[in-house]
Amino acid sequence: MEDETIARLRARLAVTAERDGLLDVAYRTVDTPVGTLLLASTGQGLVRVAYDRHDEVLAALAEAVSPRILNAPDRLDSAARQLDEYFGGRRRRFELPLDLRLAKGFRRQVLSHLPEIAYGRTESYAEVARAAGSPRAVRAVGTACATNPLPVIIPCHRVIRSDGGYGAYVGGESVKKTLLLLEKA
Structure with missing residues (x-):
C-alpha cells in the first residue's frame, strides 16, 4: 500500500512539475534485450540514452543541462514505445525529436x-x-x-x-x- 502511495505522489509531482515548467530533464528506464536503458529528455527532445551507470549519467546531465531532473516517464512514452518496436523487429527508423546539445x-x-x-x-x-x-x-x-x-x-x-x-x-x-x-x- 505504501509503494502505491509513493508511486501516486511521484506521478503527481511529475505532472505538476511539467505543468509549471519546472521539469527540465525527464527520465525513465526501459528494459530491452540488451539491458536496461536510461532515457532522458528535455523540452527539445531526447537528449541521452545510457546503457549503464545511470546515476552518473543523471549527475552529468544535472551539470551539463539542468539540475531540475525528475523521473517522469510519461514524457518518454513515445521513445520507449519506439524502442520496443525496434527490438521487436517492427521499426527500422526512429521518429523522435532529438536534443543534440551534448555533441559539438x-x-x-x-x-x-x-x-x-x-x-x-x-x-x-x-x-x-x-x-x-x-x-x-x-x-x-x-x-x-x-x-x-x-x-x-x-x-x-x-x-x-x-x-x-x-x-x-x-x-x-x-x-x-x-x-x-x-x-x-
Whole structure:
C-alpha cells in the first residue's frame, strides 16, 4: 500500500512539475534485450540514452543541462514505445525529436550522418569520416561514436572497422553484435 502511495505522489509531482515548467530533464528506464536503458529528455527532445551507470549519467546531465531532473516517464512514452518496436523487429527508423546539445563540432557532424546508414547496412569508420567531410579523421569518428549521447537511436552500432570487425561500442561488443544481428547487417 505504501509503494502505491509513493508511486501516486511521484506521478503527481511529475505532472505538476511539467505543468509549471519546472521539469527540465525527464527520465525513465526501459528494459530491452540488451539491458536496461536510461532515457532522458528535455523540452527539445531526447537528449541521452545510457546503457549503464545511470546515476552518473543523471549527475552529468544535472551539470551539463539542468539540475531540475525528475523521473517522469510519461514524457518518454513515445521513445520507449519506439524502442520496443525496434527490438521487436517492427521499426527500422526512429521518429523522435532529438536534443543534440551534448555533441559539438565534428562529433555532431558524424552523429548527423549516422541515421543515413540504412537499417541492415554498415559503413566503415573511414567511410563515415569521408561522409562527414574529413576523410583522414577516422579516429575522430571512433571518438564520436564512443561518445554518442543517443546510442541505438543514432545508430553508431552500424559503424564497423574496414576489415569487417565490429570495433568498439559504448554498450560493449556483445551488444553491438546483438544489434547488428537484429538488423541482420
